[in-house]
Amino acid sequence: MKRAVAAAGPLAPAALLTAIAFVLPLAWLLRLSLDRSSGGGMLVDAVTAANYLRFLGDGFYLGVLWRSTWMAALASALTLLLSYPLALFLARTRSRWRGFLAVLTIAPLLVSSVVRTFGWMVILGDQGWVNGLLRLVSLTAAPLRLMNNMLGVLIGLTEVMMPVMTLALIAGFARLDPTLEEAARSLGAPPRKVLLRVTLPLSMPGVLLGSLVTFVLSISSFVTPKLLGGGRVAVLATSIYEEALETLNWPFAAAISVVLVAVFGVALMLYERAMRRWMI
């Protein structure tokens, strides 16, 4: 008992901060989601599940939820695919450029995702570099639609998330004992088998952590779907923005936010279960 109290002491500031910055706003959000909004955005005090019923009873909003989920899942998968070799190389290389390369990989985190998304607009637009190049070699007559649709959002999200995923994977590789791979090789396993049977399973904690973080960041990302989606990619975050700042229906915006938090909860649960499976 005494020990528990002693342990609670140092935790108090963090607990207080969490209460003020996280629990209280969330409680307020929950309360707001039970209010009503009359036509034109007037806020009406109420206790009603109408906002949730509207979300769950409407194919359009269920579609938004579904689209957000698969977009985030696909972005995580693409990010993993591209980051895994990169992280493996950075974890293994003995080059004297290693530190520099690691900084280079993580450097995009220093630039806001808004700026990076703008960069992609320059590259992917109808008059962007990619279409300019295709035109130059006369491959296409009309510009390819590389943005203002889901394709553009996925390209942008994947790049924005890569540094985060790479960091998580490098941390995972650090715990991987290279002698295990050597053992597999010395017993005659071909490189492909070493990767699939030894390296990959042992790096699963890093893979899972990276995937969880990318999934959560992708499903809640606003800037990339908004700017690269051309207004056509309706996801949870853009719907919350529209309801809160354009139709002024705050209670409905709050209800969608609560749904988003619930999705986080499910993702976290799946992560915990997968971790238990791989940590044994």
Added chain:
Amino acid sequence: MRRRRILGPKLVLAALIALSPCLAAPSPAAEPSGDIVLMAYPGAFQDNYVKAVVEPFMKAHPGVKVTYNPGGNSAQMLGLLRAQKANPQVDVAIIDFSVSRVGNKEGIFSKLDRKDVPNLADIYDEARMPGDMGPGITFDNLVMLYGPDQVKPAPTGIKDLLDPKNKGKIGFSPAPNVIGIALQIVVAKAIGVGYKAPIDPVIAELKKIAQNVQTWQATPDNYTMIINGALALGIGWNARAQFYADKSGGKVKSIVMQEGGILDMDTINLVAGSRNPAAALAFIDYALGPEPQKRMAEAMYYGPTNKKAVLPPELMARTSSAPATLAKMIPVDWDYVASVQDQWTERWRREVIPAQ
């Protein structure tokens, strides 16, 4: 019984204390003094409004200090005002009339009395809000934007948005943005039905326009995208179009569509519970006066809402207050639009925006 007797004198005292500021309030004729906070848009609006209105006001009323608080867009400002409703930190707010309408109904703003705000008498009827609430200080109107190098001959109206020649070159904000809502009203007129009629044929027409749209989210905005050639046509607001036309050397131009335009305005509002209503009202009256309105027209092409503001004819012609422009505006029952806006927006989200 006993309880009531004890409470009685306390209640009287409380009422007296509550009333005392009113009893002590200076008559409108007295020179206002003290601090007030003005909340309005950030950016170019702030720069110009401080120069054209706030600073000259403080010169005219040396006892009053006005702090300009850039609150973001209209909806964000309404959000801040809602959060402070019990204890307002803002005295005067300038926001779009579609949003101030909501604030008026929620009791966030107070009605204005002509006794306190004599300039109200000279305001155009179009600028008045129901119930003598904060009126318009600047007029603006819906226009079609185009790049003169890309669209030849110059566009005239809705038919240019439908023209297959402009496929993939159009960008504008869809509903729930006011631009999408306003365009729907113009399209209804173009196909000869009123905007209050069943909207199926209007939505069908908007879906045809949608097939030509490159982006519903022009970034940073469609004026800039037309200037740099990424878009050829758009829908926007007159004042910004005039501003960008000058800035770009005519690479973006604008017309009032032949079907008509929609009048938009920013309103100036007295926040209910303002701590310094006398100074706030003096500021509102000053802002509605002809001289400050003229200066805002010169700086940003916002049309004056005061009939007595006299502009040079060539400047007047470029603002929404030009008689020829005002005559082309489609009268809109905004209370009706507010009541159906959610239904309209749902149709846009489901049918218009995804149309390929």
